Amino acid sequence: MKKYGVNELRRMYLEFFESKGHLAMKSFSLVPHNDNSLLLINAGMAPLKPYFTGQEIPPRKRVTTCQKCIRTGDIENVGKTDRHGTFFEMLGNFSFGDYFKHEAIAWSWEFLTEVVGLDADRLYPSVYLEDDEAFAIWRDEIGIAPERIFKFGKEDNFWEHGAGPCGPCSEIYYDRGEKYGCGKPGCTVGCDCDRYMEVWNNVFTQFENDGHNNYTTLKQKNIDTGMGLERLAVIVQDVGSIFDVDTIRSLRDKICEVAKKNYKENEQDDISIRLITDHIRSATFMISDGIMPSNEGRGYVLRRIIRRAARHGRLLGIEGKFLAELSKTVIEGSKDGYPELEEKKDFIYNVIIQEEGKFNKTIDQGLAILADLEESMKEKGVKELDGEDAFKLYDTYGFPLDLTKEILEEKGYTVNEEAFQACMNEQKEKARNARKTTNYMGADVTVYESIDPSVTSTFVGYDTQECDSKITVMTTDTELTEALTDGQAGTIFVDETPFYATGGGQHADSGVITCKDGEFVVEDVVKMLGGKIGHIGHVTKGMFKVGDTVTLSVNKAQRADTAKGHSATHLLQKSLRTVLGNHVEQSGSYVDKDRLRFDFSHFQALTAEEIAEVEKMVNDKIAEDIAVKTEIMSVDEAKKTGAMALFGEKYGDKVRVVTMGDFSKEFCAGTHVPHTGVIKAFKIISETGVAAGVRRIEALTGDGVMKYYLDEEKTLHEAAKAAKAEPHKLAEKIQSMLDEIKALTAENEKLKDQIAKSEVADVMDQVVAAGDYKVLPVSVKDVDMNALRTLGDDLKDKIGSGVIILASDMGGKVNLIVTATDDAVKAGAHAGKIIKEAAALVGGGGGGRPNMAQAGGKNPAGIKAALEKAVEIAKEQL
Numbered sequence: 001m002k003k004y005g006v007n008e009l010r011r012m013y014l015e016f017f018e019s020k021g022h023l024a025m026k027s028f029s030l031v032p033h034n035d036n037s038l039l040l041i042n043a044g045m046a047p048l049k050p051y052f053t054g055q056e057i058p059p060r061k062r063v064t065t066c067q068k069c070i071r072t073g074d075i076e077n078v079g080k081t082d083r084h085g086t087f088f089e090m091l092g093n094f095s096f097g098d099y100f101k102h103e104a105i106a107w108s109w110e111f112l113t114e115v116v117g118l119d120a121d122r123l124y125p126s127v128y129l130e131d132d133e134a135f136a137i138w139r140d141e142i143g144i145a146p147e148r149i150f151k152f153g154k155e156d157n158f159w160e161h162g163a164g165p166c167g168p169c170s171e172i173y174y175d176r177g178e179k180y181g182c183g184k185p186g187c188t189v190g191c192d193c194d195r196y197m198e199v200w201n202n203v204f205t206q207f208e209n210d211g212h213n214n215y216t217t218l219k220q221k222n223i224d225t226g227m228g229l230e231r232l233a234v235i236v237q238d239v240g241s242i243f244d245v246d247t248i249r250s251l252r253d254k255i256c257e258v259a260k261k262n263y264k265e266n267e268q269d270d271i272s273i274r275l276i277t278d279h280i281r282s283a284t285f286m287i288s289d290g291i292m293p294s295n296e297g298r299g300y301v302l303r304r305i306i307r308r309a310a311r312h313g314r315l316l317g318i319e320g321k322f323l324a325e326l327s328k329t330v331i332e333g334s335k336d337g338y339p340e341l342e343e344k345k346d347f348i349y350n351v352i353i354q355e356e357g358k359f360n361k362t363i364d365q366g367l368a369i370l371a372d373l374e375e376s377m378k379e380k381g382v383k384e385l386d387g388e389d390a391f392k393l394y395d396t397y398g399f400p401l402d403l404t405k406e407i408l409e410e411k412g413y414t415v416n417e418e419a420f421q422a423c424m425n426e427q428k429e430k431a432r433n434a435r436k437t438t439n440y441m442g443a444d445v446t447v448y449e450s451i452d453p454s455v456t457s458t459f460v461g462y463d464t465q466e467c468d469s470k471i472t473v474m475t476t477d478t479e480l481t482e483a484l485t486d487g488q489a490g491t492i493f494v495d496e497t498p499f500y501a502t503g504g505g506q507h508a509d510s511g512v513i514t515c516k517d518g519e520f521v522v523e524d525v526v527k528m529l530g531g532k533i534g535h536i537g538h539v540t541k542g543m544f545k546v547g548d549t550v551t552l553s554v555n556k557a558q559r560a561d562t563a564k565g566h567s568a569t570h571l572l573q574k575s576l577r578t579v580l581g582n583h584v585e586q587s588g589s590y591v592d593k594d595r596l597r598f599d600f601s602h603f604q605a606l607t608a609e610e611i612a613e614v615e616k617m618v619n620d621k622i623a624e625d626i627a628v629k630t631e632i633m634s635v636d637e638a639k640k641t642g643a644m645a646l647f648g649e650k651y652g653d654k655v656r657v658v659t660m661g662d663f664s665k666e667f668c669a670g671t672h673v674p675h676t677g678v679i680k681a682f683k684i685i686s687e688t689g690v691a692a693g694v695r696r697i698e699a700l701t702g703d704g705v706m707k708y709y710l711d712e713e714k715t716l717h718e719a720a721k722a723a724k725a726e727p728h729k730l731a732e733k734i735q736s737m738l739d740e741i742k743a744l745t746a747e748n749e750k751l752k753d754q755i756a757k758s759e760v761a762d763v764m765d766q767v768v769a770a771g772d773y774k775v776l777p778v779s780v781k782d783v784d785m786n787a788l789r790t791l792g793d794d795l796k797d798k799i800g801s802g803v804i805i806l807a808s809d810m811g812g813k814v815n816l817i818v819t820a821t822d823d824a825v826k827a828g829a830h831a832g833k834i835i836k837e838a839a840a841l842v843g844g845g846g847g848g849r850p851n852m853a854q855a856g857g858k859n860p861a862g863i864k865a866a867l868e869k870a871v872e873i874a875k876e877q878l
């Protein structure tokens with residue numbers, strides 16, 4: 001059997017499946033696209049999920065890939081064994097509802113035995129113990145003796161991940177011979193030793209799990225094949241581990257050369273050699289896909305592996321920076337399958353140099369501090385490092401917690417991780433409270449202040465809305481970065497931009513920045529010190545690097561609508577000065593694609609006639625279709641032409657003057673329409689006061705005016721429908737309804753009075769004597785205050801001299817009235833004092849004059865007691 005190299009095996013596999021009608025797709029980025037469930041691509045099928053779920057239509061029903069993958073679940077074991085690694089390549093052939101078990105099994109056998117040339121007698125298939133179909137295919141179609149087909153349970157041969165598509169697997173194992181075995185009797189397929197190595201895994205996705213282990217058969221059955229390229233190379237090259245295959249061995253040898261060490265001479269050295277070998281592969285590939293070292297997410301994974309590798313270089317006695325040089329060996333060994341490595345080699349090299357440099361600055365101090373802490377723990381006889389000390393190492397010396405744990409673990413110590421996390425949370429809270437909010441993504445302004453002051457930008461958007469330019473600087477929301485990748489938010493700076501940055505009352509443009517395979521959506525644009533223009537947004541696909549030439553494209557529809565509003569504010573200002581007087585000065589404005597807002601000095605609300613006159617004047621100038629001209633001139637020249645400057649604004653030596661015929665001339669850096677007719681129409685929708693002597697007009701232009709009238713028309717029709725009238729007769733119908741309501745209200749009041757009087761027609765037997773006077777307490781239901789007052793006057797006439805006390809429970813609310821005749825008042829009666837004490841018993845309060853008082857309450861249950869109290873006080877007064 002020929003000992004094919006890694007690059008040959010990759011090519012052979014892809015070409016074989018192309019010959020079987022598969023589309024060979026290049027490896028997807030390690031950054032998952034629109035998949036929040038993954039930090040990094042960790043399997044060949046992961047980037048193809050949308051094709052399996054039916055969210056996207058695949059480019060072909062048969063696809064083959066060699067996918068770069070990273071898994072960090074076993075990172076603690078990398079180096080300690082020769083089995084573990086973080087980076088690997090996954091060969092895969094996939095069927096989206098096309099072929100199924102027969103073809104998948106046949107082709108896996110054909111490739112291994114006929115293309116690669118593995119000995120068929122050393123290959124052993126396995127199937128899921130309930131998958132009789134796969135067993136029969138292996139036995140009857142491939143011709144494998146039944147005793148050589150192994151049946152395994154769910155744990156080994158059934159692929160599922162909670163609810164969703166799932167199915168049985170069929171794996172193929174290769175017998176590498178006794179030299180790799182454990183020597184135990186009965187050692188066979190499934191043993192934990194290295195003799196029988198799994199080389200191929202066919203997943204037959206044929207069921208849907210509802211999440212409760214109830215399975216239904218899928219209409220579209222899929223094939224998802226996974227095979228580790230490095231593992232296949234181990235078998236084909238007949239070597240001990242992945243660290244011995246050709247491309248990885250050349251990297252391992254380079255590390256030995258730099259460290260002046262021999263592999264397999266010292267176990268501790270071997271751990272470091274293997275760890276660096278694996279980690280520099282991962283770092284090189286991650287950076288090529290735009291992942292940058294940071295303190296969170298994917299960036300933290302990268303920072304962690306670079307720093308682990310750097311530290312193990314020190315353990316090997318390597319002095320100075322060495323990792324970037326090793327990345328060249330990675331690129332050389334893998335560029336055949338991944339040409340992007342060669343394309344981005346300078347970028348990869350620089351990122352590693354910078355990150356290793358950052359770490360080298362602090363590692364010596366950190367190691368010295370950690371050594372002191374170890375000594376202190378030894379003296380105290382404790383085995384756990386305090387979390388605060390671990391945090392200090394992280395915060396001051398850049399030591400990731402993982403690194404501290406790893407170093408201490410080698411000496412038999414642990415770290416109090418809970419206390420570390422508490423310190424981390426406390427620091428985050430302090431930072432949050434201290435942070436100044438800015439309009440740059442709500443981040444601390446220092447991320448932009450750290451940009452080289454010589455960086456500047458030129459706005460070219462007056463003449464074009466699309467241009468090519470070079471990226472000069474990029475930031476995340478916390479630090480400068482060399483790259484931004486899929487899903488990341490950040491800010492891009494370029495030499496020249498057509499994007500208008502928020503300023504002069506005009507809202508920023510939006511749009512996209514694109515490169516060969518990438519797209520960055522621009523959500524906001526901000527002008528910063530030194531003329532820098534930052535494009536704030538997020539990457540929707542691909543990656544962007546400093547130095548890339550990109551295409552910047554403004555959203556033309558948004559720009560056009562904003563320009564209409566901005567030009568209209570110039571017409572509005574001149575119209576206001578014409579109608580109201582020259583005391584009108586602009587004191588603020590805001591224009592975006594939807595509306596305009598204009599603040600101006602004026603000392604009273606505009607009348608309806610003034611608003612109509614201003615609006616008409618603006619629309620007349622729009623109808624005249626006046627040309628809008630711009631000129632650059634000195635401030636003095638501009639003032640001589642009569643151009644209006646914004647009150648209190650500071651201008652440079654040169655200013656831009658925007659002229660609209662002989663009607664308007666203003667200093668302005670914003671974007672405008674070419675002639676006023678483009679604005680189409682202007683409509684004031686509100687006029688309000690915002691401060692002493694400052695008024696605000698909000699208005700619409702262009703299609704916004706038409707939409708406004710359509711909405712008004714819709715409201716009019718809905719009102720007409722509710723009133724059962726034609727729209728043109730709605731006012732007449734409303735007046736008729738108002739007259740009817742007025743008549744009904746009067747009738748209602750009359751009826752309420754009659755009902756109240758009928759309720760008290762026979763209450764005279766409730767009169768209580770108080771000397772020469774009478775006191776009459778009455779409780780009635782559902783009578784309001786007005787009706788109670790009328791009722792009180794009627795009852796006063798009936799009793800002649802004395803005090804009337806009325807209480808009503810009106811839907812849970814109590815109304816109280818006390819009224820006294822003039823002679824009773826002269827004798828000492830005081831309605832206000834009576835009601836004050838009575839109201840307290842119904843949970844309320846009130847008061848009034850001696851002859852008339854009223855009160856309210858919330859407790860109808862207290863009415864009886866309140867009336868009794870009122871009678872008692874009235875008798876005392878009289």
